[in-house]
Amino acid sequence: MKLSEEAIGQIKFNEQGLVPAIVQDAENGQVLMMAWMNADSIRDTVRTGKTHFWSRSRKKYWMKGESSGHVQEVVSLHVDCDGDTLLVRARQTGAACHEGYRSCFFRAAGADGAWMATEQRLADPNEIYKKK
Amino acid sequence: MKLSEEAIGQIKFNEQGLVPAIVQDAENGQVLMMAWMNADSIRDTVRTGKTHFWSRSRKKYWMKGESSGHVQEVVSLHVDCDGDTLLVRARQTGAACHEGYRSCFFRAAGADGAWMATEQRLADPNEIYKKK
Numbered sequence: 001m002k003l004s005e006e007a008i009g010q011i012k013f014n015e016q017g018l019v020p021a022i023v024q025d026a027e028n029g030q031v032l033m034m035a036w037m038n039a040d041s042i043r044d045t046v047r048t049g050k051t052h053f054w055s056r057s058r059k060k061y062w063m064k065g066e067s068s069g070h071v072q073e074v075v076s077l078h079v080d081c082d083g084d085t086l087l088v089r090a091r092q093t094g095a096a097c098h099e100g101y102r103s104c105f106f107r108a109a110g111a112d113g114a115w116m117a118t119e120q121r122l123a124d125p126n127e128i129y130k131k132k
Numbered sequence: 133m134k135l136s137e138e139a140i141g142q143i144k145f146n147e148q149g150l151v152p153a154i155v156q157d158a159e160n161g162q163v164l165m166m167a168w169m170n171a172d173s174i175r176d177t178v179r180t181g182k183t184h185f186w187s188r189s190r191k192k193y194w195m196k197g198e199s200s201g202h203v204q205e206v207v208s209l210h211v212d213c214d215g216d217t218l219l220v221r222a223r224q225t226g227a228a229c230h231e232g233y234r235s236c237f238f239r240a241a242g243a244d245g246a247w248m249a250t251e252q253r254l255a256d257p258n259e260i261y262k263k264k
Contacts, residue, residue, distance in 0.1 A: 002245035029161025113134035
């Protein structure tokens with residue numbers, strides 16, 4: 001996979017130098033997560049073929065799956081019309097969500113107006129992150 | 133569709149009072165767009181069943197399709213594990229993108245590393261926005 005420096009330059013990063021990246025399961029279309037990339041994490045994603053992000057809370061780079069093994073192999077990388085949001089289509093190993101669900105969007109507005117889990121957990125978070 | 137004030141209160145809005153909302157085609161799973169909502173546009177979305185957003189550039193509320201007729205009927209509303217991103221599954225009339233494409237993510241990184249359109253335009257933007 002390739003992405004030229006010119007193409008990276010066409011992305012509109014926010015004032016913190018970040019762009020939101022939506023990750024979608026390339027196999028079944030499920031939206032898995034949204035996280036933030038900067039120019040260097042985009043370069044790492046393209047170079048390695050695995051998704052890399054910038055953590056705003058921890059102020060560090062991270063590769064998805066670096067502690068859990070639940071990596072995302074990039075199938076295609078898309079940019080939106082305004083150039084300020086990315087979409088990554090990827091093959092997900094295991095669970096995208098650190099809570100052990102396939103997708104981070106496992107809760108939906110239920111009939112009573114409260115958020116309700118609509119998916120089954122795939123894995124126990126304590127098992128996924130044994131290092132912690 | 134219902135969403136309680138308590139459930140809205142569980143959403144983590146950013147320092148501008150906004151949360152990113154990904155819109156996905158409920159019929160074919162295509163990721164259509166990403167835009168920003170505040171608490172009032174979430175309430176309007178739930179009340180009317182049609183997506184409403186806050187425009188950061190124009191500093192105003194907008195209903196998707198208000199000028200184009202290309203509305204989005206909400207099928208389900210999801211929140212992610214961190215509570216700071218929403219996912220709306222919706223039935224899209226016409227084109228989600230103001231450039232006339234079904235999805236705003238119509239460009240992908242091509243073999244030469246440049247962004248390339250990977251979809252056909254559905255509509256001429258000049259025809260969609262006749263008022264402009």
